[in-house]
Amino acid sequence: MCAGGFDMKLIEIIHCLAPLNPDAKNDQAIDIIPGAPRVDNRLVSRGDIFICIEGFSSDGHKYAFDAVSRGAALVIGRQELDISIPYIKVSDTRKAAALIAKLYYGNPSGELTMIGITGTNGKTTTSLVIYQALCGLGVKAGWIGTLGYYLEGTLHKTLHTTPDIFELNDILSQMRAAGITNVVMEVSSHAIALDRIYGLEFDYCLFSNLSREHLDFHKTMEEYAETKYSFLEKYARLGATAVVNSDDAFGRIIIDRLAGTQCLSVGQNAADYLLHQVSLKPESSSFVLRVNGKDRAFLSKLIGGFNVANLALACATLIELGYSMEQTAIVIAEIDPVKGRFERVPNNRGIGVFVDYAHSPDAIENILKSCKEITHNRLLCLIGAGGNRDKGKRPLMLQSALHNCDAVIISDDNPRDEDPRRIISDMLVGTDLWFPWWIIRDRKKAIEAILRLAQPGDIVVICGKGHENYQEIEGVRHSFDDYQVALHYLNSVKSSDDLTQLVLPVDEMTLKLLGEERAEYPDFGYNEPKCFVKISTDSRAISSGSLFFAIKGERFDGNNYIDSVIADRSNMAIGSIDKAEIGYYYHSDPLLLMAKICRKYLQLFSAYKVALTGSTGKSSTKEYLAAVLGAKAKTLKTLSNENNLIGLCQTILRIKPDDLYAVFELGTNHFGEIRQLCEICQPDSSMIINIGPSHLEFLINEDGVFEEKRAIFDRSLQYRLYPADDPRFAVYGSSGLSIGFSEQADYRISRAQIDEDSTDFYVNQYKFRIAGTVPHNVTNAAFAIATALCLGFDPIVIQKGLDSIVQLPKRMEIIKLGSGVLIADCYNANPVSMQKAIEYWRALSPDKPHKAILGDMLELGDNSDSYHQMIGAMLSEQSFEDLITVGTLSRYYRPECLLAYRHYDEVSLLPTGFDLVDYCKDSIVLVKSSHGIHLDKLLITLGERN
The missing domain is CATH 3.40.1390.10 (MurE/MurF, N-terminal domain)
Structure with a gap:
């Protein structure tokens, strides 16, 4: 022997x-x-x-x-x-x-009770449940499957789901020698087709389900299905008991074709083992099985609808083996989840994190649908596709994920001999560029990123590898374990994350896809992943691992700094000049590419996005809205002058996963800019505060301003908010909501009352208060209030947000300087805002001397002279003590009746020693101009003097 x-x-x-x-x-x-x-x-x-x-x-x-x-x-x-x-x-x-x-080996299978299970998904879970149940019932049992084989409680590794026929008979021989009586075994389609189980004697043959898989081997679904069927047919016709999932379409076909054999159905419709009263909870599953008219409830630690199907199949098999429903229910309740099969990763962050072996379209769909049945906020999924396997399933896997979750991270997963970039390219075939997917090829970084993205109440499913503890690349198995990587990150100190880095690193492959590069990746060979954790347009602020976008501006050309950036090989520069260097990527419009990256990046976050525009009051309204929304949850907002394309990108890149709201201020001075900005930020709701004569250099007139601004409404939106007092917006009467003093306004402002340092007013039936006494801020605040009311905010919460704003810097900012008052409004200016500022200035403490330092209103086009003359005419009707003008067109402000008049072409030409504090003594002083006149330079020393 x-x-x-x-x-x-x-x-x-x-x-x-x-x-x-x-x-x-x-x-x-x-x-x-x-x-x-x-x-x-x-x-x-x-x-x-x-x-x-x-x-x-x-x-x-x-x-x-x-x-x-x-x-x-x-x-x-x-x-x-x-x-x-x-x-x-x-x-x-x-x-x-x-x-x-x-x-x-002396025909060991003939001396054992052999239970074989085949199907696309669920083989490992079902077989291990039966094995563990038999052990719990006191039976000496063995198990053979994907993880290896259990012999006397010890797990031994094997190469295939079903070992080759010699290894298989050797294992069965060892089990027989150890006194094992029952063996539960996964039976793969490869094993059936390649005769790895030929000659074995099965007493029970089970079928779980059928979906697309292994078509690299079987070529067609028909061939794949027939291979599965051949296993059940052979043994059922030889007298084995077949147990089949009748909720599966092919399972029903099997049952029909095996008529006349001992074939039993398990399912939710007219089955021998009728499954009903299914209840799914985050920590358990329960169901009732009806057999021969008798019901028995079952409870399991396994979770998810697909696991209920696996459990029902296992329970039916145990009952067919001769165990009572009572015995079966008791032992099933004690079985722990299977490793790598919807395995929960423990954490104290309030996130449901699961690792699963799902690597087919149907398996991904099943597990995500099961997650949907668990109470959650967002569902996030990480997937990849293995190399040297069925290429046709790759795009279907991604589609299954996208159809069933909120965001998908695509990563490498056992590329084997194939180029991982080619695998991911296959996955993306037929998928819209603007669906919420993001590539991070480095699997460790991808797992960390998706966990960083998740918030309390979210569910994260890491699909593909399950129990595997390796990443197979070009024939070499590198140590890697999804569960351990996730566990380590979740147990790390959360504050260790660098808040200056992107939440989701930008993979080089994502960059090139958005750059519309039609890359033809080779079929074979490994390419190391490369990703970047920061994005910058300032070469002086570059740190390692950055993407640098070389923007060409009026004063600087970023292309001049490319060499210094890519001297660090961990960086990449995107420029618009011809250059053959490692780490350099050419794009005809780097700013546009950066914007596209930001648009895609923003898609992965859950923040509710509100975009706003208008001719005046944008920044004030933005601040009110951000404060109100921020009173309920963390809110991202546009900073300072970030209302152009570069600024919008900078705002988006600051978003964090716990930002539940995002407020984007959108500015424009050319036709098409608002539309472009909206394409990038994709708002959920939008508002136009007002329309006035601003940026007329290219927008021509107010009708042009209206046409440009209204582009913010030209998309699917939950709410459109517009000024009730402007008849141009009547076209939005049925699709929007109006705000204003008009009695017909949806959100009517009324009963405004100015006190010493605050203003009370009503919006519909609710009373609110804002700091300050600037009348037009009531309307700005009302837009913020209306938005919050639309979103279901309690008025008390809204007022809490309004209370957090005392003043907005350089926007009708009231600064008390001893006995004097300075009104600083030098962020922006147009005829409407200038008129309102002058009216407020004259009405404030009318018994005191009034002085003004006024600058040009820029970007008013061909009618600039007329608009400045209009302000001059208004000033000529006012009573005041002094006027200083700065700029070119501000000469027109000079009222004919005013003698004490001084004009300077630039702010730097004001007399040496000019002191704004002294100028304000015992007076009410207005400082206002467009930002480009730089009157804000006069304010720099105020902090030092006060």
Whole structure:
């Protein structure tokens, strides 16, 4: 007897091969075969049997003579071979190997109760549940499957889901020797097709489900399905009990085709084992099985609808094995979740994190649908596709994920011999560029990023690898474990994250996809992933791991600083000049590419986005709105003058996962800019505060301003808010909500009352208060209030937000300087805002001297002279003590009746020693102009003096 097997007589071998039409030659030369059967000629030693297997990459017949030279006593093949030792020609050498293994090991499966389960998904979970249940019932059981095999409670590793026929018979022989009586086994379609289970004797054959998988091997779904069916048909016709999931479409076909056999159905509709009253909770699942009219409730620690189907299949099998429903229910309740199958990663962050083996479209859909049944906020998913496997399923996997969750991270997953970039390109076929997916090829960084993105109440599912503890690249298995990576990050100190870095790093592949590069990646070969954690347009602020966008401006050209940026090889520069350098990427419009990256980046976050524009009051309204929304939850807002394309990008890049609201101020001075900005920030609601004569240099007139601004409404929005007092907005009467003093306003402002340092007013039936006494800020605040009311805010919360704003810097900012008052409004200016500022200035403390420092109103186009003359005419009707003008067109402000008049072309030309504090003494002083006149320079020393 050889190790693990028995000495075989040649006549016994020929007899066992009878189903394969054996034709023996030179069979008189030997009687006893003392060695072991082999399919690898390199393992042959004296006395062994060599079986010539025709594989996918090599043919064993080519190595028959080498096996003879190594001492083989017998060769078995399918082709004619002229060799000197005994040779048996058969019709199928794979089946021959199975029959020889069965003979060599003494047919161990015939002495065991064999339970085999096949199907696309659920094999591991169902088989392990049955195995653990049998052990819990006191049965000596074994298990063989994806993870390896359990022998006497110890897990041993194997290469395949179903081991090759020799290894399989050896394992079964060991189990028999250990006194095991029942063996539960996963049966893969590869094992069925390649005869790895040929000759085994199954007593129970189970079917879980069928969906697209392994079409790199089976070529068609029909072939794949028939392979699965052949397993059940063979053994059911031989007397085995078939247990089939009748909720699966192909399962119902199997049941129909196996009519007349012992085939039992398990499912939610007219089944032998009727599944009903399913209840899914975050920590458990429960259901009722009805068998022969009798109901029994089951409770399990396994969660998810797909696991209920697996559990029902397992319970039905246990009952068919002779255990009562009561026994089965008790033991099922004690079984722990299977490793790598919807396995929860513990954490104290309030996030449901699960690792799962799902790597087919159907498996991904099933697990995500099960997650939807658990109470949650957002559902996030990480997926990848394996190399050297069915390419056709790759785009379907991504589509399954996108259809069933809120955001998807795409990462590398066992690329094997293929180029991972090609795999991801395959996944993206047919998927819209602007769906919420994001590539981070580096799997560790991808896991960390998706966990960083998640917030309390969210669910994260990391799909693909499950129990695997390796990443296979070009034939080498590198140590990697999704569960351990996630656990380590979740247990790390949360504050250790660098808040200056992007939440989601930008992968080089994402950059090039958005750059519309039609890259043709090679089929094979590994390319190291490269991603970037920061984005910058300022070469002076570049740190390692950054993307630098070389923007060409009026004063500086970012292309001049590319070399210094890419001197650090961890950086990449995007410029618009021809340059052949490592780390440089050409794009005709780097700013546009940066904007596209920001648009895609923003899609992955959950913040409710509000965009606003208008001719005056944008920044004030933005501040009110951000304060009000911020009273309820963390809110991102546009800073300072970030209301152009570069500024919008800078705002977006500051977003954090816990920002529940985002307020974007959008400015414009050219046609098409508002539309472009909206394409980038994709608002959920939008508002236009007012329309006035601003930026007329390119927008021509107020009608042009209206047409440009209204582009903010030209998209699917939850709310459109507009000024009730402007008849141009009547076209939005049925699709928007109006705010203003008009009695017809949806949100009517009324009963405004100015006190010493605050203003009270009503919006509909609710009373509010804002700091300050600037009348037009009531309207600005009302837009913020209306937005919050639309979103269901309590008026008390709204007032809390309004209370947090005392003054807005440089926007009608009231600064008390001893006995004087300074009104600083030098952020922006147009005829409407200038008129309102002058009216407020004159009405404030009318008994005191009034002085003004006024500058140009810029970007008013061909009518600039007229608009400045209009302000001059207004000033001529006012009573005041002094006027200083700065700029070019501000000369027109000079009222004819005013003698004390001084004009300066630039603010720097004011007299040396001019002191704004002294100028304000005992006076009410207005400082106002467009930002480009730089009157804000006069305010710099105020902090030092006060």
